Amino acid sequence: MENQDNAGYDSTGRRENYENNPKGETWNTSLRPQENKKVLAGVLAILLGGFGVHKFILGYTQEGIIQLVITVVTCGIGSIIGLIEGIIYLTKSDEEFYQTYQVGKRGWF
Numbered sequence: 001m002e003n004q005d006n007a008g009y010d011s012t013g014r015r016e017n018y019e020n021n022p023k024g025e026t027w028n029t030s031l032r033p034q035e036n037k038k039v040l041a042g043v044l045a046i047l048l049g050g051f052g053v054h055k056f057i058l059g060y061t062q063e064g065i066i067q068l069v070i071t072v073v074t075c076g077i078g079s080i081i082g083l084i085e086g087i088i089y090l091t092k093s094d095e096e097f098y099q100t101y102q103v104g105k106r107g108w109f
Contacts, residue, residue: 036094038097038098041058042087043086044057046083049067049081049082050068055107062107063107088109
């Protein structure tokens with residue numbers, strides 16, 4: 001007999017949503033209320049990192065402006081920071097990226 005406290009949860013501890021998924025399949029439902037911007041931020045950091053575009057995408061306006069100023073002051077050499085951040089973003093797992101940069105709001109590296 002299933003415990004009342006665990007009613008509505010599958011064997012992995014995920015809440016089953018029978019209204020949207022009448023078969024009770026939870027393997028293909030997202031548990032995150034917000035999308036993960038890992039690939040977009042990573043590619044933009046590699047391609048346009050000097051302009052801080054990846055920072056603006058993640059919602060870090062102040063860090064994006066700082067990145068832009070660093071690139072202008074160093075005549076483009078500061079864009080290496082964007083390249084490094086793009087590689088870091090793309091090598092993290094989806095969950096690790098989400099927790100670090102979207103939930104934890106870590107602005108640099």
